[in-house]
Amino acid sequence: VGISLSLSHKPGGLLDKLLVSLSALTSAPSWITGIVLIIVFAHKLRILPFPRVIELDASNFSLSMLPVVARQMVLPMIAIFLSGIFQSYFTWRTFFLIFSAEDYVELAKAKGLPSRTVERRYILRPTLPYVLTSFAIMMISLWQGAIALELVFLWPGIGTIFISAIRSSNIEMMLGVTVTF
16 A cells, blocks of 8 residues: 555656556466466476475474475465556555545645645545455455466365365355355
8 A cells, every 4th residue: 555655646657657567467367377477487497396286284294394385385475466466556556646636635735734644634544445445355356366376386275175076066065165255
């Protein structure tokens, strides 16, 4: 939110143009971003490992497994981050630009109120419902994309359970996962 608010002060600046451009590029779902990241970082650059199944058993878990799990989590976390963050910046920046042009904001500036007070009281406060709603929608869409993302990165989770329920025609499990989403 802070970055978006600072971007709304200088619309058309270099960083603003960069983030606006990235918002269009990252409109793909997280699983598509994940596939691209696997191709770039695992296949071409060989910096990060290819996705593989890691058997995590709570009874046999040791701290020596932590680096392996952490390396396997880098690409999925980057995919989740990239698939939603730049669109949020763009959306929140737009809200701040719209509300900063309101008459009551201009009146507060004309009264000589400090810019931080104007931002907090007259820009952030009225945009807070929109920001919270768009954040909640972003979190829901990222969570829903987790099914495909788990399949791409071979992580056992709710996506694997859902796919196995579909394959075995387990109506109760399919319905439970669908209602949860």
